[in-house]
Amino acid sequence: MNKNYSALTLDELPKRLSSITAITDQIGTDFSEWKVTEVGDGNLNLVFIVIGSNGKIVIKQALPYVRVVGDSWPLTLDRAFFEYNALVRQEQRDPGIAPSVFYFDREQGLIAMECLDNHKILRGKLIAGEKVSNLGDVIGKHCARLAFKGSDFYMQTKDKKNDVSLFQNNLELMAITETLVFTDPYYEAEMNNHTEGLDPIIKILREDVEMKSKVQYMLLKFTSNTETMCHGDLHSGSIMCTENDTKVIDPEFAFYGPMGFDLGMNIANYLMAFLSQPAHRNNPNEMKSFQRWILKVIEETVNAFFEEFTNLWHNSRRGILFPKCLYEDQGQSTDYALNLVLKHIFNDAISVCGIEMHRRCLSLAHNADFEQIEDVILRSKLEARNLLLGRELILCSNNIKDISELTSLASKFNERNIL
Ligand code: ADP
Numbered sequence: 001m002n003k004n005y006s007a008l009t010l011d012e013l014p015k016r017l018s019s020i021t022a023i024t025d026q027i028g029t030d031f032s033e034w035k036v037t038e039v040g041d042g043n044l045n046l047v048f049i050v051i052g053s054n055g056k057i058v059i060k061q062a063l064p065y066v067r068v069v070g071d072s073w074p075l076t077l078d079r080a081f082f083e084y085n086a087l088v089r090q091e092q093r094d095p096g097i098a099p100s101v102f103y104f105d106r107e108q109g110l111i112a113m114e115c116l117d118n119h120k121i122l123r124g125k126l127i128a129g130e131k132v133s134n135l136g137d138v139i140g141k142h143c144a145r146l147a148f149k150g151s152d153f154y155m156q157t158k159d160k161k162n163d164v165s166l167f168q169n170n171l172e173l174m175a176i177t178e179t180l181v182f183t184d185p186y187y188e189a190e191m192n193n194h195t196e197g198l199d200p201i202i203k204i205l206r207e208d209v210e211m212k213s214k215v216q217y218m219l220l221k222f223t224s225n226t227e228t229m230c231h232g233d234l235h236s237g238s239i240m241c242t243e244n245d246t247k248v249i250d251p252e253f254a255f256y257g258p259m260g261f262d263l264g265m266n267i268a269n270y271l272m273a274f275l276s277q278p279a280h281r282n283n284p285n286e287m288k289s290f291q292r293w294i295l296k297v298i299e300e301t302v303n304a305f306f307e308e309f310t311n312l313w314h315n316s317r318r319g320i321l322f323p324k325c326l327y328e329d330q331g332q333s334t335d336y337a338l339n340l341v342l343k344h345i346f347n348d349a350i351s352v353c354g355i356e357m358h359r360r361c362l363s364l365a366h367n368a369d370f371e372q373i374e375d376v377i378l379r380s381k382l383e384a385r386n387l388l389l390g391r392e393l394i395l396c397s398n399n400i401k402d403i404s405e406l407t408s409l410a411s412k413f414n415e416r417n418i419l
């Protein structure tokens with residue numbers, strides 16, 4: 001660790017940041033009046049909101065270890081460097097969706113960024129039954145723009161390769177995904193935990209060699225297919241919304257990987273919100289109606305992704321892949337090629353989706369949608385549906401032809417009495 005690094009505290013923060021003009025320009029110079037609170041509900045870092053006479057700012061600082069586990073699990077401060085680099089690229093590739101960055105200090109692992117004032121973490125809103133009007137459209141487009149504009153469809157190959165090489169060094173965070181997401185759920189790994197009662201279902205998953213091998217095959221793609229810069233952790237805890245505005249935070253897991261990765265992780269978290277609804281809504285009509293809305297968001301997200309990707313394909317394809325000299329310049333259609341690429345992205349997304357559904361019930365970091373259900377019997381029943389739906393998605397990822405087939409499958413599993 002860097003010898004000058006020191007974690008911020010509530011008391012020291014104002015003095016320590018008072019001479020940074022990029023920060024005082026946003027919130028004012030009168031640092032003795034700053035109000036500081038720590039809001040980091042995340043698993044890894046410190047997050048402070050600082051309110052000054054002229055405005056608010058968020059200060060996010062990496063700790064030299066994993067926050068939820070403690071200093072027994074060291075983790076590089078440089079995750080802030082990758083988060084900063086990803087935030088900058090998100091802004092270039094799809095302006096206005098990630099918080100603006102005002103200041104970055106690599107030695108301190110510190111980023112000063114726009115405070116999303118009225119926005120709440122989407123996961124909490126989904127648990128509370130609160131809708132967001134533009135959700136599917138914003139996230140679908142964001143995933144498509146990141147996928148396309150970080151790839152060899154769009155970037156100059158030299159820039160792309162340099163960028164891949166920069167992000168390949170985010171290896172400690174990639175290692176977390178490689179282990180906790182792709183591997184630990186499928187054997188009795190040390191940090192795992194699961195709800196009582198699920199053992200028979202877990203046995204089915206762990207004995208399924210075909211499924212496990214498909215997961216490892218997806219891991220092969222995760223480590224080798226540097227198709228584009230992915231956010232890397234686009235679950236509903238990395239999305240902040242008001243009723244009608246949607247933003248994306250926390251890209252510290254950014255890496256160059258499969259174009260379908262973010263889309264798949266995003267859909268998985270909506271499916272878990274969907275399947276956990278029976279535990280969160282008392283009124284059955286409200287429950288059904290909110291569940292229908294979540295499925296609609298999934299469909300809108302995927303449709304927005306395809307539409308935007310198609311639009312970029314036709315209007316902004318200028319990299320080395322599928323060049324115009326081979327198609328348009330020959331008077332030939334690109335329909336076949338585009339469909340091939342979209343199918344590849346969709347299949348990877350479905351596969352990642354199933355895997356994410358598994359790791360959230362079996363590995364270290366569970367999601368609140370299920371974890372907040374106090375009735376253990378009900379929780380295990382709902383998680384069992386989730387685990388078996390995840391299995392189905394991994395096994396059939398190449399055969400699900402469109403998003404409505406996936407949402408129909410989800411509705412079917414939502415009715416199943418498994419435990
Ligand atoms: P971690 O990487 O440790 O998971 P996050 O980036 O997810 O940290 O941030 C933790 C929490 O801090 C978020 O859940 C959110 O409540 C709050 N937060 C993070 N960034 C912002 C922001 N730009 N504006 C407002 N709140 C934020």
Ligand code: MG
Nearest residue numbers: 042044250252
């Ligand atoms: Mg994080």
